[in-house]
Amino acid sequence: NAGVTQTPKFQVLKTGQSxxxxxxxxxxxxxxxxxxxxxxxxxxxxxxSASEGTTDKGEVPNGYNVSRLNKREFSLRLESAAPSxxxxxxxxxxxxxxxxxxxxxxxxxxVL
Amino acid sequence: GQQLNQSPQSMFIxxxxxxxxxxxxxxxxxxxxxxxxxxxxxPVLLIALYKAGELTSNGRLTAQFGITRxxxxxxxxxxxxxxxxxYFCAGQLGETSGxxxxxxxxxQLTVNP
Numbered sequence: 001n002a003g004v005t006q007t008p009k010f011q012v013l014k015t016g017q018s019x020x021x022x023x024x025x026x027x028x029x030x031x032x033x034x035x036x037x038x039x040x041x042x043x044x045x046x047x048x049s050a051s052e053g054t055t056d057k058g059e060v061p062n063g064y065n066v067s068r069l070n071k072r073e074f075s076l077r078l079e080s081a082a083p084s085x086x087x088x089x090x091x092x093x094x095x096x097x098x099x100x101x102x103x104x105x106x107x108x109x110x111v112l
Numbered sequence: 113g114q115q116l117n118q119s120p121q122s123m124f125i126x127x128x129x130x131x132x133x134x135x136x137x138x139x140x141x142x143x144x145x146x147x148x149x150x151x152x153x154x155p156v157l158l159i160a161l162y163k164a165g166e167l168t169s170n171g172r173l174t175a176q177f178g179i180t181r182x183x184x185x186x187x188x189x190x191x192x193x194x195x196x197x198x199y200f201c202a203g204q205l206g207e208t209s210g211x212x213x214x215x216x217x218x219x220q221l222t223v224n225p
Contacts, residue, residue, distance in 0.1 A: 004154070040121075040217055040218075041217060042116075042118075042200060042215035042216055042217045042218055043155070043200070043213075043215040044215070045212055045213070048212065058212065090154050090155070092154075100145070100157055100160060101157070101213060102157070103147075103154030103155045103156070104154050105152075105153055105154050106152075106153070106154050
């Protein structure tokens with residue numbers, strides 16, 4: 001099992017450009033999450049999907065959209081990137097009812 | 113929203129020393145988790161605590177779920193260089209699918225050989 005995988009690993013964008021961060025898990029988990037990590041601020045939840053077909057806002061959803069494409073895949077889209085979205089983005093997944101979250105390796109995004 | 117205060121923010125210790133870090137919250141949590149993040153990697157779960165007062169060990173790591181359900185601590189005994197990394201506490205309210213984690217700000221641990 002690969003666990004949670006994320007693509008790309010690194011990305012540089014110009015202000016106003018759009019991009020989609022991809023996440024996939026092969027553990028048959030129901031719930032998936034997107035976090036951003038900024039220095040000195042821990043991890044903050046952007047959006048989550050409790051199960052296939054549902055998505056909900058987290059703590060910092062502004063400027064982002066998500067799609068739960070199927071049970072395996074949960075993508076995060078930046079429609080018009082801003083420098084404030086420079087961060088490291090982590091995807092995670094967990095089994096319904098047993099909330100140990102498993103994290104992917106992260107995507108490092110720089111918005112110029 | 114809920115906030116977790118994690119301390120200390122950073123620690124510089126000698127190999128072989130014991131380490132202690134803790135998290136406190138203004139809110140009650142039903143689950144406390146401790147993660148470690150190596151440079152360039154995602155967080156990895158170290159210990160999960162599900163019951164107030166619970167004390168759980170994982171090798172040289174020991175963590176406790178505070179009786180008030182508003183705090184937790186993590187101890188590392190006899191530290192080694194590979195213990196270097198950022199340690200995060202996380203609290204969780206519910207047990208239902210999609211229940212959110214609230215993370216502390218992290219403790220950066222440096223171990224000098």
